[in-house]
């Protein structure tokens with residue numbers, strides 16, 4: 001120790017240290033203001049959202065349709081639901097875009113390949129740009145995923161193959177399972193971290209053998225793809241569907257569910273009455289989202305139905321392993 | 331919704347049954363819908379291509395296609411499916427030739443031919459073939475005329491002259507790849523573009539650098555662990571860098587510096603080793619603020635000491651133990667291999683030491699050569715030490731309030 005160290009020296013040191021602390025603090029605050037804090041997706045509580053009162057539902061004449069090719073609806077600030085114009089393809093498929101920190105996941109790519117008719121990539125890019133601006137995010141990675149492997153759910157997949165910063169999950173069962181890290185399909189239930197947003201994912205075959213259901217713990221939405229929606233539930237494997245629908249019920253027991261969401265609307269608002277296949281104008285279509293009561297009716301159906309056939313319920317029709325030539329004529 | 335089995339008619343029938351009064355209305359609706367629908371309904375019967383080379387010497391190309399809605403009329407397809415084997419083979423061979431001339435398979439820039447090997451025709455009835463909602467698919471299996479290489483690139487193109495129901499899903503299986511590869515060919519994008527498989531690398535430079543990395547790794551297997559250790563100092567170990575600089579700016583000779591760094595290194599290797607064996611552990615909430623405090627201590631001691639006090643060596647050793655604990659949390663995330671745990675731990679430590687020495691060497695290069703300057707202490711060491719104390723203080727406040 002220096003014996004003759006004056007008070008002045010102490011003061012100079014202290015001021016110097018304080019100056020450095022303040023400088024770093026100012027720099028740090030300025031820097032972190034530039035990089036906004038990460039978005040949080042808490043599992044407790046429920047991030048609410050809105051469905052449109054009516055989806056755009058086609059037109060009398062497909063030729064005269066002036067609606068956008070893709071309807072974009074923000075369910076909430078980090079959840080987008082897209083619908084393909086029914087005048088472009090009667091499937092009127094819904095597609096989902098979930099955002100997490102630094103990442104977006106597009107589930108399904110509609111029923112039309114042509115970018116001229118159905119500019120899905122352009123629309124998705126636009127949504128991502130807008131979202132980045134709004135939430136101070138940059139370089140968002142896009143994951144192109146699918147609910148199941150039917151062509152009307154991935155027709156525009158190819159629009160994304162050369163997109164930079166993009167993960168293509170792939171259009172084979174093996175690629176899908178490798179991506180989600182599902183080793184034991186369909187039983188296994190896995191959680192997937194989408195940039196801090198926890199998704200619970202499990203196999204739900206029955207309609208198609210690679211189908212997945214996705215539960216989003218932040219919004220409490222349970223996405224059921226084509227295995228449960230307001231329409232004709234075409235089931236190629238009845239036993240698999242029974243297990244899947246019961247598993248959805250057990251997931252709903254374990255996690256709070258706000259709505260069940262899916263990919264098509266084929267019913268009318270009249271209970272038990274559907275629009276014929278190929279309909280491109282559905283002025284009287286019910287909402288897309290479904291309730292747990294409807295799921296319970298489906299669970300009940302798994303106990304009632306014992307043989308192939310068409311079974312009519314208020315909110316959906318079950319087409320259980322019906323060969324094309326079967327009719328319900330007496 | 332998508333199904334291969336169900337016919338519009340069955341659906342309409344049951345609608346009609348339930349709402350018999352509306353029978354006419356529904357048929358009218360159907361009639362006006364049918365025209366625009368038929369074109370887009372082709373999605374149900376999209377084409378599938380499967381290039382299977384899991385056995386490279388007997389690779390096959392399977393094509394699933396709705397022939398009755400594309401290359402043949404529904405009647406022709408129905409006739410073919412109901413005729414005897416010999417007649418059927420003549421018809422299908424003709425179709426196969428059409429497909430062969432339209433589908434181009436390129437392996438490593440040379441065209442590969444394939445021959446029809448087997449086929450099966452699905453045909454429930456003429457109506458089913460005609461109806462776009464009940465696709466009746468034909469499957470044609472072709473054998474490739476040459477062996478698939480263990481690595482290379484493959485491209486499949488569907489020529490403009492061949493109209494298949496779009497889109498066309500391509501699945502490729504290859505012996506070298508645990509997962510299949512999928513592509514989608516569309517009417518406007520009729521090529522898969524080159525798909526590489528095996529260890530095939532596209533450009534020679536890439537090949538060279540990858541080979542260099544591989545060569546070094548096989549020569550010095552421990553290099554990875556040394557590199558990881560080094561990276562935990564530069565650039566990831568800012569705490570460490572600042573602390574070591576704190577030791578450096580105690581304005582005494584090189585000998586005392588080496589003495590301090592050695593004590594510090596030995597101490598933190600000890601706790602690091604013990605922590606990785608699970609013998610000691612401490613929560614980050616305690617260790618992290620203490621590390622910040624140790625930086626302040628060293629800096630303040632620099633400001634008020636002129637020579638290396640004996641107790642300072644003790645202090646540095648103590649701080650070394652502390653920093654080792656801080657490192658342990660990083661190391662536990664490293665997944666050290668179980669089979670040669672000790673050697674990789676040692677190599678990791680060597681990497682850490684090389685990192686520390688690099689910091690000191692850089693400090694020497696930057697300011698160390700000025701040590702004999704009479705103003706060195708006032709103009710260089712003091713401001714640097716005050717900065718180090720400031721950084722430590724900032725970290726301390728930050729870590730106490732945010733951890």
Ligand SMILES: [Zn+2]
Nearest residue numbers: 150226331332
């Ligand atoms: Zn489907």
